Amino acid sequence: xxxxxxxxxxxxxxxxxxxxxxxxxxxxxxxxxxxxxxxxxxxxxxxxxxxxxxxxxxxxxxxxxxxxxxxxxxxxxxxxxxxxxxxxxxxxxxxxxxxxxxxxxxxxxxxxxxxxxxxxxxxxxxxxxxxxxxxxxxxxxxxxxxxxxxxxxxxxxxxxxxxxxxxxxxxxxxxxxxxxxxxxxxxxxxxxxxxxxxxxxxxxxxxxxxxxxxxxxxxxxxxxxxxxxxxxxxxxxxxxxxxxxxxxxxxxxxxxxxxxxxxxxxxxxxxxxxxxxxxxxxxxxxxxxxxxxxxxxxxxxxxxxxxxxxxxxxxxxxxxxxxxxxxxxxxxxxxxxxxxxxxxxxxxxxxxxxxxxxxxxxxxxxxxxxxxxxxxx
Numbered sequence: 105x106x107x108x109x110x111x112x113x114x115x116x117x118x119x120x121x122x123x124x125x126x127x128x129x130x131x132x133x134x135x136x137x138x139x140x141x142x143x144x145x146x147x148x149x150x151x152x153x154x155x156x157x158x159x160x161x162x163x164x165x166x167x168x169x170x171x172x173x174x175x176x177x178x179x180x181x182x183x184x185x186x187x188x189x190x191x192x193x194x195x196x197x198x199x200x201x202x203x204x205x206x207x208x209x210x211x212x213x214x215x216x217x218x219x220x221x222x223x224x225x226x227x228x229x230x231x232x233x234x235x236x237x238x239x240x241x242x243x244x245x246x247x248x249x250x251x252x253x254x255x256x257x258x259x260x261x262x263x264x265x266x267x268x269x270x271x272x273x274x275x276x277x278x279x280x281x282x283x284x285x286x287x288x289x290x291x292x293x294x295x296x297x298x299x300x301x302x303x304x305x306x307x308x309x310x311x312x313x314x315x316x317x318x319x320x321x322x323x324x325x326x327x328x329x330x331x332x333x334x335x336x337x338x339x340x341x342x343x344x345x346x347x348x349x350x351x352x353x354x355x356x357x358x359x360x361x362x363x364x365x366x367x368x369x370x371x372x373x374x375x376x377x378x379x380x381x382x383x384x385x386x387x388x389x390x391x392x393x394x395x396x397x398x399x400x401x402x403x404x405x406x407x408x409x410x411x412x413x414x415x416x417x418x419x420x421x422x423x424x425x426x427x428x429x430x431x432x433x434x435x436x437x438x439x440x441x442x443x444x445x446x447x448x449x450x451x452x453x454x455x456x457x458x459x460x461x462x463x464x465x466x467x468x469x470x471x472x473x474x475x476x477x478x479x480x481x
Contacts, residue, residue, distance in 0.1 A: 142167045144388060144395070147183060148196035149175065149378065150331060151413020161398050167391060175331060176285040177201035178468060184210050190385030194392045199377030200287075200461045202243040203234040211381035214241045218393055220400055223420045225449050233459060235379060243379040244396050247408045247416035250448060250457055251288050251350040252373040254366040259344035267369045268296035276345055277324055281337050283348035284328040286475035287460060288374060292347055293318045295371045301455070303374075305464040315474055321347075322481050331414075338364050351438060352376070352414040358437070359415075368451060374460050375452070378416070402426035409434060417448045 144167050146153050153171035162168055174180045177198045184192065184205070197205060205211045221230045224245075235243040253265040259279070264270040271280050282289050294303035294314050306314060329337055334353055337343035339362055346353070350366045350373070357364050380396045382389050398404045405423025408416050410431060417440060418424040427435045439446035451457045463471050 140166075142388060142391060143170050144168070144193050144392065145170050145172070145191060146194040146196065147172050147174065147180065147192040148194075149173065149413075151411055152196050154413065156410075156412045157407055158395075161395055165391065165394065167395075177204075177287070177462075178285075178472065181205075181208075184208075190383060192383045193386040193388045194395065195381045195383060196246070196378055197243060197381060199232060199234060199243075199245065199248075199379050199459065202379060202381065203237070204462075205381060206237055206242045210384055211242050212384045212386075212389065214244060214382060214393070216241045218397065219244050220420055220422075223422055225419055225421055225424060226452055228452070228459075229419050232377065232379070233461075243381040244400070245377060245379045245419050246396075246399055247405075247419060248375050248377040248448070249350055249352045249414075249416045250366075250368055250373045250375055250451065251292070251348065251460075252366050252368040254338070254346040254349050254351075254354045254364065256338065256341060256344040257363045257365055258341075262365070262367060265345075265365075265367050265369070268292055268371055270369075271321055271324060271345055271347055273345075278326045279342070279344040280321065280324040281326055281334065281343035281346045282328045283334050283346065283353075284330060284479075285348060286471045287462070288376070289348035290314060290318060290471055290475070291374050291458075291460060293321075295369075295374070295458075298371070300372065301458055303372075303458055304461040307465060311466055311470075315478075318474075318478055319481065322478065328479050338362070350376075352416065355415040355438065356413075359434075368446070368456055372456050372458060373451070375448075375457050376460050406430060409438070409440070 146169055148171055150173040151157065153169040158169045172183065174183055177200065180197060180201060181204060195205065195211060224230050229245050232245050235241065235245065253268060253270055255265045259276065260270055260273065264273060291303050294306065297313055297317055299306065299310060326343055334346060334349060338346060338354065339357055354364045354366045382392045386392065399408060400420060402422040405418040405420055406427050409418055409427050415438065417438065418427055424440055427440060435441050439448055462468055
């Protein structure tokens with residue numbers, strides 16, 4: 105996906121916000137301070153190897169995270185393909201790309217007993233699509249979030265934002281932006297067309313209809329943005345609605361007082377899911393496993409929910425319980441409280457959320473080619 109990056113706006117945020125969560129390091133993570141510092145090369149979305157996420161683990165285990173950041177699964181696959189085998193010890197992947205990582209031989213089998221599957225908030229998370237092959241685990245779910253209609257509350261009402269039709273509001277001409285990655289935006293256009301749970305499994309006719317619907321939005325569109333551009337466009341009001349994102353961006357702005365929000369519209373929303381895999385040729389598998397265990401501990405899950413670069417949902421019961429204990433404001437803001445109507449787990453159970461996937465009857469190249477055509481129209 106070319107030059108997409110999550111770095112631009114988030115780096116600025118790092119200097120503007122205080123690290124949340126306090127001193128949260130569980131007893132099982134034994135100090136390795138006596139040993140020589142070990143570098144862990146990690147491939148991830150921006151934010152996952154920043155101090156608010158890794159500093160305490162680094163200090164306790166005498167390791168240093170060396171990140172390579174990307175945006176979009178296409179970019180992630182390209183970066184690995186262009187790198188010598190063994191370059192990355194730890195790989196954070198969008199859940200829908202794990203099968204391709206595995207098929208290409210980039211990641212190694214993981215021992216399921218090492219991870220808290222008995223504490224997952226939803227049964228789907230124990231056998232998440234694509235994370236397993238032939239009964240063997242290759243990636244561990246870490247966090248997730250929901251994509252829907254993101255909007256400026258001064259430009260749209262919640263009712264208007266509660267349908268993808270809201271992007272076509274005449275007053276928003278030139279003020280609708282796209283996060284520059286085809287899967288989330290085209291997935292939303294597929295939901296608008298009524299494809300529901302089959303939003304990524306489209307016949308030729310359905311795929312053509314999605315292209316037609318998307319092209320009809322083109323006069324409304326004011327730009328296609330990376331993380332920083334999406335963030336800044338909403339912050340300064342140049343963009344008053346955004347397609348292809350959700351609370352992972354508006355939540356950062358909302359926490360800072362901006363009049364923005366994201367809602368799951370009546371046609372349904374999409375879940376992004378991030379997971380950790382261990383590189384196939386790494387010599388640091390043990391410490392990588394310990395870090396994944398740390399991120400799945402209650403303390404690590406709270407850090408993930410509070411991540412400065414972009415928030416996410418806890419995936420474990422103990423993680424959610426601790427979030428409720430130490431940061432009820434964030435738990436309530438994101439619906440991560442039992443009984444709330446917008447509880448992300450409730451939305452999944454009600455069938456309103458669909459896991460993001462790769463195209464089933466077309467190729468990623470088909471979707472990417474159309475996306476380029478759309479941007480240049």
